[in-house]
Amino acid sequence: MSKNWANSLLATSQGLSGQAAGALEYRTFSDLSSRTPLMSIRIVLVGTTHPGNIGAAARAMKNMGLSDLALVNPRYFPHEDATARASGATDILENAMVVTSLADALTDCVYVAGASARSRTISWPSMGPRDCAERMINECNEGKVAAVFGPEKTGLHNDDLDLCHTLLTIPTDPGFSSLNLAMAVQVLTYELRVASMLQAGPAFESEAPPATHEEMEHFYTHLERVLEDIRFLDPENPRHLMRRLRRLFIRARPDKNEVNILRGILTAIDNQENSD
Secondary structure, three states: OOHHHHHHHOOOHHHHOOOOOOOOOOOOOHHHHOOOOOOOEEEEEEOOOOHHHHHHHHHHHHHOOOOEEEEEOOOOOOOHHHHHHHOOOHHHHHOOEEEOOHHHHOOOEEEEEEEOOOOOOOOOOEEOHHHHHHHHHHHOOOOEEEEEEOOOOOOOOHHHHOOOOEEEOOOOOOOOOOOOHHHHHHHHHHHHHHHHHOOOOOOOOOOOOEOOHHHHHHHHHHHHHHHHHOOOOOOOOOOOHHHHHHHHHHHHOOEHHHHHHHHHHHHHHHHHHHHO
């Protein structure tokens, strides 16, 4: 182990004096913080039932330089347990956005990763935390990016994942795979910090910025209505058609101009149907 590693990971005897049990202070890479780019990344917690987990997640975020927290229908917030577990990251709690739907938390986002440990009947693109973090850092060049974590007991529902571009899966031991919410946030935020310190390679530059979550949701609504009008989609028996189409367009990642073209095509179909 190098001297620098040792100094950054081992608490000194002086630093331990007067510390309460379980509250050890460790030296961090403070000399690197000034070179870490500001990450335009939002952590979204959906339906969190234990306020302490919100506070612990805020602490994990602040450790790694993130500050944008959104809470969707938390059971208890604000709460003294959240403040206590934040351990100094109360500014993140005070500035947290509290909303009633996941869609509201993602309105301005251009890329969204949803954490999930469960297998799904319809396959989603999936990444581990390291690859996901690198992708999210690259997407920050285009706009706001988010990582979404579901309720402690159930995780994200399929309707939540419909709003995500990829699944984030954290590899754990199959014999004991349960991961605390704040621990999951810590794993990803650590990888985000590491990825933010790496030199980014050349990226493809589109002629237009990516479509936002809100723009894509308007497109999906328009598409579903037109498919019903031309009797391609049976609202009484939709099966998984719209979910599969969402997967298709999520893989394609259309930009604003391309979404406008697609909606123009849908409008032309609308006009043709109305004239017949």
